[in-house]
Amino acid sequence: MLQIIKNEYRFLVRSRIFLGISIAFISILILTIFLGNYQTQKQEQTHKNAKDHVRQQWISIDEMNPHSAAHYGTYVFKPANLLSSLDEGVNSVTGNVLRVEGHVQNEITHSEASQMQAVSRFGKLKPSLLLQYIVPLLLIFLAFSSVSNEKQSGRLKLLVLQGAKPLQIILSKIISVWLYGMLLLIIVLAVYSILNFQSLTAEILTRTGLFFLSYTLYYFIISAITVFFSARWQNATLALTSMLGIWIIWTIFLPNILMSSAEKWHPLPSRNEFQSAMQEDRSKGLDGHNPSDERSLALKAKVLKEYGMDSLSQLPINFDGMRMQADEEYGNSVWDKHFGNNRKILREQKQSFQLGGIVNPFISLQNISMGFMASDNLHHQEFLLQVENYRRVFIKMLNDKQTYGGSKTGNWGWKEDNAFFKSVPDFDYKPTQISNVFSNYLLDLVLLLLWSILVIVLIIFGTKKIKIG
Amino acid sequence: MRSLNIFLYEWKHLVRSPFKIVALFLFILASVYGLHNGADLYKKQNTEIERLKEKAQEEKETILTYFDKGEKGPEKRPWVDVTKPFWSIYYTPTYHFKKPSPTIVYNIGQTEQYGFYKKINRYSSTYDADMAKEIANPERIQSGTLDFAFVVLFLMPLLLLVLLYNIKGQEAEQGFLPLIFVQTGSKNWWILSRTLFYTILLLAVLLALLLYGAALTKVFESDNAFLSIFLYISIYLIFWVVVYFLILKYGKNIISNTLQMIGVWLFFAFIIPAVIHQWISIEKPTNLMVDLIDIKRDKTDDIYEQSNIDTDKQIFNLYPSLKQTKIAQDTIAIKKVRNDSRVALINVAMKDGISKLEKDNRAKNELISKTYWLNPVTYFQNKLNHSSNTHYNDYQMYRNDIQAIIDKRIEIMILDIWNDVKVDKTKYIEYNKTFNK
Numbered sequence: 001m002l003q004i005i006k007n008e009y010r011f012l013v014r015s016r017i018f019l020g021i022s023i024a025f026i027s028i029l030i031l032t033i034f035l036g037n038y039q040t041q042k043q044e045q046t047h048k049n050a051k052d053h054v055r056q057q058w059i060s061i062d063e064m065n066p067h068s069a070a071h072y073g074t075y076v077f078k079p080a081n082l083l084s085s086l087d088e089g090v091n092s093v094t095g096n097v098l099r100v101e102g103h104v105q106n107e108i109t110h111s112e113a114s115q116m117q118a119v120s121r122f123g124k125l126k127p128s129l130l131l132q133y134i135v136p137l138l139l140i141f142l143a144f145s146s147v148s149n150e151k152q153s154g155r156l157k158l159l160v161l162q163g164a165k166p167l168q169i170i171l172s173k174i175i176s177v178w179l180y181g182m183l184l185l186i187i188v189l190a191v192y193s194i195l196n197f198q199s200l201t202a203e204i205l206t207r208t209g210l211f212f213l214s215y216t217l218y219y220f221i222i223s224a225i226t227v228f229f230s231a232r233w234q235n236a237t238l239a240l241t242s243m244l245g246i247w248i249i250w251t252i253f254l255p256n257i258l259m260s261s262a263e264k265w266h267p268l269p270s271r272n273e274f275q276s277a278m279q280e281d282r283s284k285g286l287d288g289h290n291p292s293d294e295r296s297l298a299l300k301a302k303v304l305k306e307y308g309m310d311s312l313s314q315l316p317i318n319f320d321g322m323r324m325q326a327d328e329e330y331g332n333s334v335w336d337k338h339f340g341n342n343r344k345i346l347r348e349q350k351q352s353f354q355l356g357g358i359v360n361p362f363i364s365l366q367n368i369s370m371g372f373m374a375s376d377n378l379h380h381q382e383f384l385l386q387v388e389n390y391r392r393v394f395i396k397m398l399n400d401k402q403t404y405g406g407s408k409t410g411n412w413g414w415k416e417d418n419a420f421f422k423s424v425p426d427f428d429y430k431p432t433q434i435s436n437v438f439s440n441y442l443l444d445l446v447l448l449l450l451w452s453i454l455v456i457v458l459i460i461f462g463t464k465k466i467k468i469g
Numbered sequence: 470m471r472s473l474n475i476f477l478y479e480w481k482h483l484v485r486s487p488f489k490i491v492a493l494f495l496f497i498l499a500s501v502y503g504l505h506n507g508a509d510l511y512k513k514q515n516t517e518i519e520r521l522k523e524k525a526q527e528e529k530e531t532i533l534t535y536f537d538k539g540e541k542g543p544e545k546r547p548w549v550d551v552t553k554p555f556w557s558i559y560y561t562p563t564y565h566f567k568k569p570s571p572t573i574v575y576n577i578g579q580t581e582q583y584g585f586y587k588k589i590n591r592y593s594s595t596y597d598a599d600m601a602k603e604i605a606n607p608e609r610i611q612s613g614t615l616d617f618a619f620v621v622l623f624l625m626p627l628l629l630l631v632l633l634y635n636i637k638g639q640e641a642e643q644g645f646l647p648l649i650f651v652q653t654g655s656k657n658w659w660i661l662s663r664t665l666f667y668t669i670l671l672l673a674v675l676l677a678l679l680l681y682g683a684a685l686t687k688v689f690e691s692d693n694a695f696l697s698i699f700l701y702i703s704i705y706l707i708f709w710v711v712v713y714f715l716i717l718k719y720g721k722n723i724i725s726n727t728l729q730m731i732g733v734w735l736f737f738a739f740i741i742p743a744v745i746h747q748w749i750s751i752e753k754p755t756n757l758m759v760d761l762i763d764i765k766r767d768k769t770d771d772i773y774e775q776s777n778i779d780t781d782k783q784i785f786n787l788y789p790s791l792k793q794t795k796i797a798q799d800t801i802a803i804k805k806v807r808n809d810s811r812v813a814l815i816n817v818a819m820k821d822g823i824s825k826l827e828k829d830n831r832a833k834n835e836l837i838s839k840t841y842w843l844n845p846v847t848y849f850q851n852k853l854n855h856s857s858n859t860h861y862n863d864y865q866m867y868r869n870d871i872q873a874i875i876d877k878r879i880e881i882m883i884l885d886i887w888n889d890v891k892v893d894k895t896k897y898i899e900y901n902k903t904f905n906k
Contacts, residue, residue: 046755047757050757090610092750094607097758109598113582116834117579117860119746120742122742124743129739129743133735237727253624260614262609263605263606270604271603272520272521380607
């Protein structure tokens with residue numbers, strides 16, 4: 001078997017066309033990684049400038065009423081991710097700017113895609129674009145005639161006469177094509193690692209390792225099916241056209257249709273429905289800015305009772321801050337319900353789409369590629385959750401300051417000094433660890449494995465029916 | 470052999486090729502699916518617009534009952550007085566919609582990047598959070614909706630490839646190519662006629678699909694949109710026919726022709742647009758809206774903190790007629806109206822910030838347009854986006870209309886509060902009509 005693989009490579013290396021295409025393609029791959037990295041660095045710089053600017057504004061507040069500061073709020077910018085230079089996922093269509101303020105959980109806005117006219121339907125020139133769409137085609141081109149040519153030239157018969165089993169020959173052909181795909185993959189990851197050597201962490205290495213594993217499985221599936229067709233069909237043209245048909249259906253046709261269908265099966269509310277429902281639920285709670293609100297009056301009575309006082313002016317604390325925080329806490333339960341419902345629907349859509357991997361391994365590959373590169377919707381939602389958690393801590397600090405900072409109820413003119421605002425921590429994004437989200441990608445990985453096993457079974461049983469002569 | 474004979478032979482060849490028939494069938498199926506996706510979006514957006522119009526009508530009727538009953542406003546908000554222009558305009562539900570063009574059935578374009586309705590209040594701007602896209606799955610948006618334009622731009626070249634890939638190559642491999650040349654007299658004419666057969670076939674299929682799409686929405690109500698879309702699609706088809714014809718003309722066998730055809734398709738559909746997208750992202754990174762943030766917070770604070778003299782000067786500069794009003798001479802009454810008028814100064818500052826941002830976006834678009842000569846797929850995508858009113862520029866026009874309404878609302882509010890206009894039911898209805906034209 002090893003000898004057949006060696007021979008395959010000898011033949012390939014002798015072909016000038018093959019060498020030329022390989023060198024050109026590897027150069028493009030390297031350039032893509034370099035450009036992806038450069039773009040990420042530029043994005044990181046823009047992000048850092050914006051973040052520093054907004055932080056500087058916050059820590060420069062001389063004096064301000066804490067609740068006014070809650071309205072002044074701050075902004076969080078979606079950070080660039082080093083891994084996204086390999087697969088950008090949803091980053092260009094999600095927003096980048098999120099306003100953090102009192103009373104409301106905002107939605108992220110200002111996506112890259114909304115800032116220009118349409119350019120590319122399949123995204124930027126990232127390694128994932130080449131690895132998902134182009135490399136499988138290269139493997140198909142390499143494999144479609146690998147066995148049929150041997151049949152036509154009579155070499156297959158000769159090999160069998162020399163003692164090689166048809167299964168061994170076919171497996172060797174598959175492995176040699178597959179190894180070529182793996183070589184391209186290794187080049188991508190090696191160049192990526194060299195360029196980002198100083199930033200490599202165990203987390204990044206784990207993620208890239210899983211990325212490598214998923215592509216390896218997919219390339220095996222593609223190589224094996226193509227070689228099998230090459231052995232099964234009488235001519236190479238039929239093998240090529242069949243595989244091109246499969247490639248088109250798998251990569252262009254089905255993902256689009258299945259994703260659109262998943263969104264129809266589990267519909268999200270319209271923005272207006274979503275906002276109206278939240279507004280309605282919100283109106284059932286406490287209005288922090290309205291002291292005569294029924295629920296505010298009830299809270300007032302409760303607090304006065306706790307402190308054993310008759311009027312708000314006797315309280316050692318500022319009741320306004322307490323009312324604002326009660327308003328926030330009610331609001332938080334409303335946001336949790338409605339934003340949580342949207343997240344649930346998105347999860348259901350994703351699960352339905354993942355099941356598409358049963359008929360199309362490309363769907364599984366696409367899911368785990370952006371998932372392992374931390375650029376899928378799940379990671380985006382994790383980011384939004386972190387920002388919301390930060391917002392809650394941020395606003396509570398301001399409301400607590402209003403309540404317990406030394407002012408009295410109704411004293412809206414009271415201001416806190418710069419030291420306090422400096423003490424409010426900035427948003428610190430903690431990248432999601434793969435160990436926390438790995439279970440979400442297990443189905444995709446299992447489906448790729450099952451496809452690989454299915455293909456092996458197909459080859460073992462199908463090879464018996466192959467005509468040698 | 471005359472063209473008619475070549476066409477007849479080609480027809481026989483087509484019906485005897487299950488692979489080609491299946492490909493054609495799949496293409497038609499995908500097109501119908503895409504057309505229904507477009508029609509669904511058209512209906513969904515129209516339903517949402519109707520729902521919002523009803524909601525606005527309800528809001529309006531609630532206010533009208535205050536006038537009928539002689540009340541000032543909601544019981545729980547005793548500070549509201551709808552007979553004052555400030556509160557009357559505050560309670561005038563003002564929505565602006567980007568009504569979907571019926572041609573959206575063919576091409577969803579950039580629809581899903583933006584909102585299509587906006588509730589306008591006195592602090593509104595054209596870059597508010599509610600101007601962002603509808604709530605949708607970003608992974609679906611990233612992969613794009615399978616609309617008819619996608620089928621035409623990306624799958625049609627592949628269908629053409631399937632239909633044409635073995636022309637000449639098959640005959641060459643079977644060894645009777647010289648015989649055909651002897652019979653037809655001209656190699657080019659023979660290849661061209663066979664290619665032409667599939668071009669006409671595809672044109673007929675596309676026209677039938679376009680007509681089917683027209684039956685799903687009211688496409689013919691849009692001026693010439695149907696014709697322009699058909700024209701662009703036809704030119705696009707001819708572009709690919711020419712490219713493939715050249716490959717077939719100079720190609721030697723089926724495999725080499727197929728590889729070249731798929732290579733060219735990959736180059737135009739994937740590589741070039743992706744390279745340009747990457748280049749634009751490096752050249753002009755995403756704007757994080759820091760300038761707008763500064764205006765929204767610091768500039769707004771500055772406007773509220775600046776001296777009365779400066780504020781009056783700026784307001785009178787904007788609306789010179791206010792100087793002559795009675796309130797302008799009344800040092801007590803002017804305080805309240807001055808404060809309510811600062812919103813006009815904030816609006817001016819926001820517009821300055823927005824114009825810089827839009828200048829940036831225009832520069833990006835110009836860069837993209839400059840690459841059209843080597844990027845035909847993006848060119849045709851944007852042409853189709855124009856035809857279905859789903860291009861960036863169409864949304865820019867929508868934003869401009871919203872800005873005009875914001876300006877109008879602020880202007881009328883300021884003129885009426887400075888002139889101490891008393892609002893009655895008729896005036897309130899007039900506000901509604903003016904802001905919801």
